[in-house]
Amino acid sequence: MKKVLPYLLFLLVVAGCKKDDYIPMWFLIINDSGYDITLKSTKGEPSIELKKGERKEVATKFGLKYDIVPGETTTKVFEFRTGPSITTIISYDYKLEYLIEGTAERADIEYLTENRTTRTIKNVSLPAKYQFKAFCNCIAYISAARVGDTGAVTVTLLKRGKQVNQASSSSHRPATVSLNDWN
Structure with missing residues (x-):
């Protein structure tokens, strides 16, 4: 009887509910x-x-x-x-921002857009900024390599206005950051 009682109570409650009743x-x-x-x-x-x-x-x-x-x-x-x-x-202000700056005058930049496509831009004057009001809750990615033989490049990723990742490079190797966690 003890095992059946909760089921009987449940049935009485459900049977007493009208079609338009709801549990808030x-x-x-x-x-x-x-x-x-x-x-x-x-x-x-x-x-x-x-x-x-x-x-x-x-x-x-x-x-x-x-x-x-x-x-x-x-x-x-x-x-x-x-x-x-x-x-x-x-x-x-923005869900996602990519910032590219440094002592290098120019950089080749590659980043993931709000539509999940990769965009590559060559020979960009620094500093540069890319901002998105909407962005898929997927991977965000930015990479920048200096153009020329001198200077450094720093890439920064901001989520909802707060810095979440940053990387620098003073060689021809790119500075790269990404974001996988949107919580």
Whole structure:
């Protein structure tokens, strides 16, 4: 009887549910974007208003199926960062940036684009910068080799405005960095 009781309780609960009943999903949302925002549902649920820095517990039918709409015009990129039981809304200028600089005047550069294609550019004046507002959560890669016999080249990879990798070369061998982990 002890083994059957949980199943009977489950059946009573399910049988008592109407077709339109749902079990809400609860989320703690923290707005760390630096902006007042509105979360507009893509599934017909009510919008959620969040002031900058505000923390709010919300219940939804369909999970966090919302578009993030800032309260003012901005060029920032907004994103949900989901962890166990907490979702944080962040903003940044670019999802990915490649920086190439150094004492060399020019470099041959090869990098992976937001479309997962490799782009090669020869004889680029330094410093150079390539920025992407959107980027696949796949491998990011940049390589630069100096043109000429003198100088050094440094390549830096920034993710959401923070440096994650850097390499330098003072020979004809390229300075190369990559990123595999997008968490």
